[in-house]
Amino acid sequence: MLSGAIRVLIADTSPTRLGVRLALEGAAVICAEAMDRPGAVAAARRHQPDVCLVGRSLEGGGIGAVREISEAAPNAAIVVLADSHDTDDLMDALRAGAIGYLPVDFRPAQLRRAIDAVRSEQAAIPRAMVGALVREIHDLPERGRLTLRETQVLTMLRRGDSTAAIGRGLAISPVTVRRHISVLVRKAGVANRDELVGAGADATTRVGI
Numbered sequence: 001m002l003s004g005a006i007r008v009l010i011a012d013t014s015p016t017r018l019g020v021r022l023a024l025e026g027a028a029v030i031c032a033e034a035m036d037r038p039g040a041v042a043a044a045r046r047h048q049p050d051v052c053l054v055g056r057s058l059e060g061g062g063i064g065a066v067r068e069i070s071e072a073a074p075n076a077a078i079v080v081l082a083d084s085h086d087t088d089d090l091m092d093a094l095r096a097g098a099i100g101y102l103p104v105d106f107r108p109a110q111l112r113r114a115i116d117a118v119r120s121e122q123a124a125i126p127r128a129m130v131g132a133l134v135r136e137i138h139d140l141p142e143r144g145r146l147t148l149r150e151t152q153v154l155t156m157l158r159r160g161d162s163t164a165a166i167g168r169g170l171a172i173s174p175v176t177v178r179r180h181i182s183v184l185v186r187k188a189g190v191a192n193r194d195e196l197v198g199a200g201a202d203a204t205t206r207v208g209i
Contacts, residue, residue: 006119007031009047009076011040011065012055016081016104020053023108028115037065045072051115054098056082056089063096070097070152071159074169077118081106090129094148097155100124121171123148146187153180157197 006028010020013035024030031047034040037060044052052069056062066078079100080093090101100118102111103126114124146154149170156166163181167174181193190196 005029006051006115007047007049008115009034009040009043009049009052011035011037011043011052011058011062011069012081013059014055014057014081014083014104016055019108020081020111023106023111024115027112036060037062037068040065041068041072044069044076048073049076050119052076052078054078054080056080056084056093063092066093066096066098070155074156075171077121079114079118079124085126085129087129090125095151097152099148101129102126146184150180150184150187153177154184154196157181157184157193 008024008028008030009032010017010030011034012020017033021030028051031049032043034043037058040052040054040058043049052073054062054065054069058065062080066080069076069078077100078098079102080089080098082089082093082101082103085103093101099121100114100123102114102124106114117124149172152170153166156169161169163174163177166172166177170177181196185192185196188196
């Protein structure tokens with residue numbers, strides 16, 4: 001393995017996997033491959049990859065796999081390989097913990113750019129879908145608009161992670177974590193962090209997740 005190479009997990013059941021392998025040749029190291037949701041989660045937990053490429057149509061549920069991989073490998077950046085250009089699918093992927101979304105008609109250079117972007121904590125979304133995503137977000141109530149980072153912080157809070165653990169998992173400082181939590185409390189319309197975590201589904205609805 002090349003020193004410093006990006007380690008990638010591929011979790012997909014479609015013929016796209018071959019194209020992914022070819023596109024990544026010389027640009028990243030494929031540390032594991034999986035054909036279904038349980039295998040993907042187990043591989044993510046074992047290998048702790050830098051990037052996970054998860055097929056939307058993965059056997060067992062691609063979006064569910066994204067949620068579980070986010071917990072099993074919190075430092076991994078997840079890109080969903082989608083079989084459509086559907087905005088609802090994009091929103092589902094982001095809410096589950098993905099930071100990238102790439103329809104399967106991608107070109108090799110697009111995949112490589114997406115991996116570079118998510119490794120730098122930048123979202124990787126096709127330009128053609130950005131306008132629809134912005135309109136979708138604008139349709140949410142004002143206090144319900146969450147950034148991708150706020151969504152990640154809230155997800156980790158809900159599973160019981162401490163401020164320090166969230167900071168380590170997202171590679172941000174505890175001060176930044178607390179700042180995100182303060183914004184989430186305001187957007188959810190609750191009094192404090194405990195209410196944000198304990199409010200469950202009701203607060204989830206209020207913040208648009």
